Amino acid sequence: MAKAFSVQATIASFGGNLLKLEHNATSTGSTMKLNLFLPAQAEKGKVPVIFYLAGLTCTGDNGAEKGFFQATASKHGIAIVYPDTSPRGLGVQGEDESWDFGTGAGFYLDATKGSYAAGYKMSSYITKELPVALYGQFENLDSSRVSIMGHSMGGHGALTLFLRNPGMYKSVSAFAPISNPKNCPWGQKAFGGYLKSEEEYDEWDATELIKKWGGDFEALIDVGDADNFYNHGQLLPENFIEAAKSKGKADKINLRMQKGYDHSYFFISTFSEDHINYHAKRLL
Amino acid sequence: MAKAFSVQATIASFGGNLLKLEHNATSTGSTMKLNLFLPAQAEKGKVPVIFYLAGLTCTGDNGAEKGFFQATASKHGIAIVYPDTSPRGLGVQGEDESWDFGTGAGFYLDATKGSYAAGYKMSSYITKELPVALYGQFENLDSSRVSIMGHSMGGHGALTLFLRNPGMYKSVSAFAPISNPKNCPWGQKAFGGYLKSEEEYDEWDATELIKKWGGDFEALIDVGDADNFYNHGQLLPENFIEAAKSKGKADKINLRMQKGYDHSYFFISTFSEDHINYHAKRLL
Numbered sequence: 001m002a003k004a005f006s007v008q009a010t011i012a013s014f015g016g017n018l019l020k021l022e023h024n025a026t027s028t029g030s031t032m033k034l035n036l037f038l039p040a041q042a043e044k045g046k047v048p049v050i051f052y053l054a055g056l057t058c059t060g061d062n063g064a065e066k067g068f069f070q071a072t073a074s075k076h077g078i079a080i081v082y083p084d085t086s087p088r089g090l091g092v093q094g095e096d097e098s099w100d101f102g103t104g105a106g107f108y109l110d111a112t113k114g115s116y117a118a119g120y121k122m123s124s125y126i127t128k129e130l131p132v133a134l135y136g137q138f139e140n141l142d143s144s145r146v147s148i149m150g151h152s153m154g155g156h157g158a159l160t161l162f163l164r165n166p167g168m169y170k171s172v173s174a175f176a177p178i179s180n181p182k183n184c185p186w187g188q189k190a191f192g193g194y195l196k197s198e199e200e201y202d203e204w205d206a207t208e209l210i211k212k213w214g215g216d217f218e219a220l221i222d223v224g225d226a227d228n229f230y231n232h233g234q235l236l237p238e239n240f241i242e243a244a245k246s247k248g249k250a251d252k253i254n255l256r257m258q259k260g261y262d263h264s265y266f267f268i269s270t271f272s273e274d275h276i277n278y279h280a281k282r283l284l
Numbered sequence: 285m286a287k288a289f290s291v292q293a294t295i296a297s298f299g300g301n302l303l304k305l306e307h308n309a310t311s312t313g314s315t316m317k318l319n320l321f322l323p324a325q326a327e328k329g330k331v332p333v334i335f336y337l338a339g340l341t342c343t344g345d346n347g348a349e350k351g352f353f354q355a356t357a358s359k360h361g362i363a364i365v366y367p368d369t370s371p372r373g374l375g376v377q378g379e380d381e382s383w384d385f386g387t388g389a390g391f392y393l394d395a396t397k398g399s400y401a402a403g404y405k406m407s408s409y410i411t412k413e414l415p416v417a418l419y420g421q422f423e424n425l426d427s428s429r430v431s432i433m434g435h436s437m438g439g440h441g442a443l444t445l446f447l448r449n450p451g452m453y454k455s456v457s458a459f460a461p462i463s464n465p466k467n468c469p470w471g472q473k474a475f476g477g478y479l480k481s482e483e484e485y486d487e488w489d490a491t492e493l494i495k496k497w498g499g500d501f502e503a504l505i506d507v508g509d510a511d512n513f514y515n516h517g518q519l520l521p522e523n524f525i526e527a528a529k530s531k532g533k534a535d536k537i538n539l540r541m542q543k544g545y546d547h548s549y550f551f552i553s554t555f556s557e558d559h560i561n562y563h564a565k566r567l568l
Contacts, residue, residue, distance in 0.1 A: 012510065012544040014554050065549065068352050226296065260296040265349065270298050 004133035008033075014074035015040040018064055023133060027124040028087035035064040036134070041077030048145035048170075048283035049079045049134075050276070051126065053154030053161075056186070057104045060084050063151070066265035072276035076284060079141055081134065083126060085154070090119045094193075100186055101193050107181075108150075108157030109204045111194035120194055123204075127161055127168065147279040151175040151268055152229070153186070156206055159219070159240070163209035171282040173220040173275045175268050176227055179240035180207035186234050207236070207243045217244060218252040220278045222271045224261025288417035292317075298358035299324040302348055307417060311408040312371035318414070319348040322422070325361030332429035332454075332567035333363045333418075334560070335410065337438030337445075340470070341388045344368050347435070350549035356560035360568060363425055365418065367410060369437070374403045378477075384470055385477050391465075392434075392441030393488045395478035404478055407488075411445055411452065431563040435459040435552055436513070437470070440490055443503070443524070447493035455566040457504040457559045459552050460511055463524035464491035470518050491520070491527045501528060502536040504562045506555045508545025 009020040016039040025032040041047050050073070052063045060082035063069065073080050086106030092115045095102030102116075111120035135143040148169045150158035155177025162172035181187020182201045191201050202208035210217065223230055223237050230237075237255055244250035261267040293304040300323040309316040325331050334357070336347045344366035347353065357364050370390030376399045379386030386400075395404035419427040432453045434442035439461025446456035465471020466485040475485050486492035494501065507514055507521050514521075521539055528534035545551040 011546060011548065011550050012508070012542075012554070013550040017544075018550060065350055068355065068553065071352065071355070071553070224296070258296075260301075262295060264295065266295050266297040266302060269352065269355070270296070 003137050005137055013037065014070040016042065016070070016074055018070070025087075025125055025129055027121045027129045028090075029119040030087040030090055032087070032125070032130075033084055034060040034130070035082040036138070037064065037070050037073060037080040037082075038138070038140075039074045039077045039079060042079060042138075042140040046140050046142040047077050047079050048147070049081060049141050049143075050279050050283075051081045051083070051146070051148045051158075053083065053108060053126070053148070053150030053157040054085050055150070055152030055154050056085070057099050058085050058154075059104070062265065063268075066269060068269040068272045069276055072273045076276065076280040078276065078280060078283060081130070083130060086122060087119045092116055092119065101189050105153065105190065107153055107190045107194065107204070108161060109194060112200060113194055113196040116194050122157075123161065123164070126157070127165055145170060145283045147171040147283055149173040149175075149275055149279065150177070152263065153178055155221075156181060159206040160204055160209060163206060163213055164203075166214070171218065171279050173278055174222075175271065175275070176223050176230065176235055176263050177206070177221060177237065178235055180236040181205050182208070183239065184234045184236055207240045210240060210244045210249060211247055213247070213249060216252060217249040219254070220275060221253065221255045222258055222267075222274070223255065224258045224263065224267050226260050227263040227267070229263050287421050289421055297321065298354040300326065300354070300358055302354070309371075309409055309413055311405045311413045312374075313403040314371040314374055316368055316371070316409070318344040318368060319366040320418070320422070321348065321354050321357060321364040321366075322424075323358045323361045323363060326363060326422075326424040330424050330426040331361050331363050332431070333365060333425050333427075334563050334567075335365045335367065335430070335432045335442075337367065337392060337410070337432070337434030337441040338369050339434070339436030339438050340369070341383050342369050342438075343388070346549065347552075350553060352553040352556045353560055356557045360560065360564040362560065362564060362567060365414070367414060370406060371403045376400055376403065385473055389437065389474065391437060391474045391478065391488070392445060393478060396484060397478055397480040400478050406441075407445065407448070410441070411449055429454060429567045431455040431567055433457040433459075433559055433563065434461070436519075436547065437462055439505075440465060443490040444488055444493060447490060447497055448487075450498070455502065455563050457562055458506075459555065459559070460507050460514065460519055460547050461490070461505060461521065462519055464520040465489050466492070467523065468518045468520055491524045494524060494528045494533060495531055497531070497533060500536060501533040503538070504559060505537065505539045506542055506551075506558075507539065508542045508547065508551050510544050511547040511551070513547050
């Protein structure tokens with residue numbers, strides 16, 4: 001298969017390598033950058049893969065530099081993909097006017113509204129184009145053993161992409177996820193800007209999607225109780241738990257309220273080992 | 285004792301807290317910012333302290349966000365101090381003209397030349413004013429159990445401050461340290477700008493200082509063999525080892541050339557656990 005990615009840099013990290021990749025993505029119609037951590041074990045054989053979806057304003061660099069996932073992934077022999085959070089440079093009107101919409105805020109959905117509908121297709125990019133391209137070029141990524149996790153907007157992305165694509169991911173976890181976007185300011189702004197009708201909101205809202213999930217549901221979710229966004233009603237993890245309970249799907253959701261922790265990468269790095277170990281149990 | 289520091293933020297990290305501190309330093313004549321990691325053990329009693337000195341262009345944030353020292357320090361119950369790399373905002377002519385001299389490049393020495401002599405006193409700040417202020421305000425920092433480490437310019441700072449102050453630190457380690465500044469471009473630029481006569485160079489050069497060291501010398505030093513600064517002769521760790529050998533002081537210097545690693549925080553974070561464990565053995 002043709003090589004989709006150009007390797008901008010190869011950086012040694014925890015016995016493996018962090019690759020800075022760039023490719024022309026057709027689903028977004030833009031050049032997309034990402035980081036790929038390949039553990040040493042990938043030199044000898046197939047390794048499972050975890051996608052880490054970052055939050056508002058982030059790129060694929062934040063998790064790779066501050067999340068500290070490589071430390072634990074390297075012990076288990078797991079690769080980590082750190083995609084960007086939106087297309088960049090499309091020139092869509094309004095995409096750079098605020099930090100919580102447009103550039104850096106793609107919300108991991110497929111936009112249907114106005115000029116955003118052309119390139120803001122992060123759901124298709126993350127679940128279809130990106131993995132196909134990665135597995136084609138990096139043959140030791142095991143496409144049959146893939147999990148997903150994320151932070152804030154990316155935590156919601158992890159939950160929704162897991163719930164919208166049964167069987168695609170072995171496990172899901174989230175740090176401080178936006179859990180019920182149609183009922184919080186960030187989500188209402190994003191859905192209102194990306195989706196052409198309110199009927200579409202439920203298709204991209206984790207709290208609505210869990211109600212339609214068939215079979216067991218299992219997840220690890222950490223939220224800091226000193227997280228200002230949680231305390232201002234942007235995350236609403238309780239709504240997700242309540243919805244899961246209403247359908248008898250809450251027993252295996254481990255929501256941990258972490259005392260004193262905020263929304264930052266200091267919170268994420270503290271619990272990154274737990275999340276990688278959680279996925280490792282289901283991938284190895 | 286009067287509180288020297290204002291606490292700008294308290295951020296939960298690995299069961300302890302990272303404090304963002306600010307104080308008016310008399311040795312530099314400036315407001316100095318730093319980060320202090322207090323492990324959970326500091327709530328119950330005295331904890332040892334490691335100073336981490338950052339490299340060129342850095343602040344106290346780089347190590348705190350990307351070095352991942354808190355992960356291991358929290359297990360041992362060790363506090364970490366992350367100072368800034370120079371005074372800021374003094375308005376000294378030329379201090380902001382290049383990235384490797386002046387602001388962000390104080391070299392952890394006491395300047396004697398021209399207008400830099402007034403405030404560029406990072407040696408006095410790190411070894412005298414800062415610790416006294418910290419131990420006065422944070423009474424569970426154990427001033428009798430202190431070690432020092434650093435990266436690049438800060439690795440040199442750690443080596444020189446250890447060698448210039450016998451007994452002050454229990455142990456020293458360095459990541460990719462500038463090891464013989466008077467013989468590398470970075471060091472020649474710094475010494476030429478901060479020191480008024482070449483006679484002073486040897487007082488601030490680790491390779492010269494090791495020759496005068498009495499008794500045993502012990503250190504852990506990691507250098508990546510893919511480090512461009514190493515490969516361009518800016519670090520010269522071999523000169524330091526040779527000088528130590530010439531005085532029979534090299535047996536306990538563990539210089540590890542790390543295959544494929546560069547000069548970045550991906551290199552530092554990979555080996556941060558080893559360095560914290562190295563100091564813990566000598567502090568606990």
